Amino acid sequence: MRRSIVPPLIFGIVATAILMSLGFWQLRRLEWKESMLTEIQSGIDAAPVALPQQVDSSMKYMPVLIEGRTTGDEILVLSGTKERGGGYNVISAFETAEGRRILLDRGFVDQDQRREERPPADLRVRGNLHWPQEKGSATPEPDLEAGIWFARDVPAMAEMLVTEPLLVVAAAAEGETQGVMPIPVSIEGVPNSHLSYAVQWFLFAATCAGMTLWLIWRIRRRTY
Known part of the structure; x- marks a missing residue:
């Protein structure tokens, strides 16, 4: 056939x-x-504005300019850079000149700087609002005894440091930077x-x- x-x-x-x-x-x-x-990149690179009174996640990446003082209370989030290897992002409670208490991702410190004292410091910061989505089902819970977190979880960090659930990631800082290297928001991880x-x-x-x-x-x- x-x-x-x-x-x-x-x-x-x-x-x-x-x-x-x-x-x-x-x-x-x-x-x-x-x-x-x-x-998104155009928004990140735009001229910074004063921190809005009302903030929500639709303002992600908005460039802002803040002035104030860290409180000495901070969270270390496990991180790393190509240039300096493993280390931590320093997330500080930050009191603005207007009296608001927010989260500030000051940037990176290496392993040797982890235990250095970072007392309250005056800073003028240019940065971006951010709501990173880093915590997944496989992300370990923070090691509170060691003071190490494994993801930037804005609501949980805000509760721990008693701040608004609002994170500014520093792109540049002036003042008492205490050796913390800003890591600006970028689209590389998208x-x-x-x-x-x-x-x-x-x-x-x-x-x-x-x-x-x-x-x-x-x-x-x-x-x-």
Whole structure:
């Protein structure tokens, strides 16, 4: 019995078209994501403003300028940099000149600086509002005895340091910096894998097309 090439040909064309469309969809998502990241970076780099009275997470990355004094109360969050290796982010309770008590991510200290005293210090800080999403189901709970946290959890840190649930990440600081190196907010950690997903779908489409051609060749060879 002669086997028809029509069913596998139709199936192959439809499957390849679907896989190709998924690849092009990912390319459109890539364009959207790159546009969004450009917009975020523009917001991060904008001129800083005074800290708004009413703040919410829709203001994420807003550049602000604050003046005031750290209280000496702080949290150390396990961190690291390419240049200096492992260390900690110093999250301080900060009293603004207007009398508000907020969280300030002052930046990075290395392992040797962990136990150094950081008494109250006057600072003028340019930074960005931030609500980092770092705590997941696998994140350990803070080691309160050792004074080490494993993620910046704004509500929990605010409760611990008795502040508003509001975090400013320092981009630059003037005053008694006490050796803490600011690590500005950036878009480097924002995932953008759409190009690799697009390549995968196009490879699947190419594989599907190749297998369809091979199957048709086998059917025609057996037929004749």
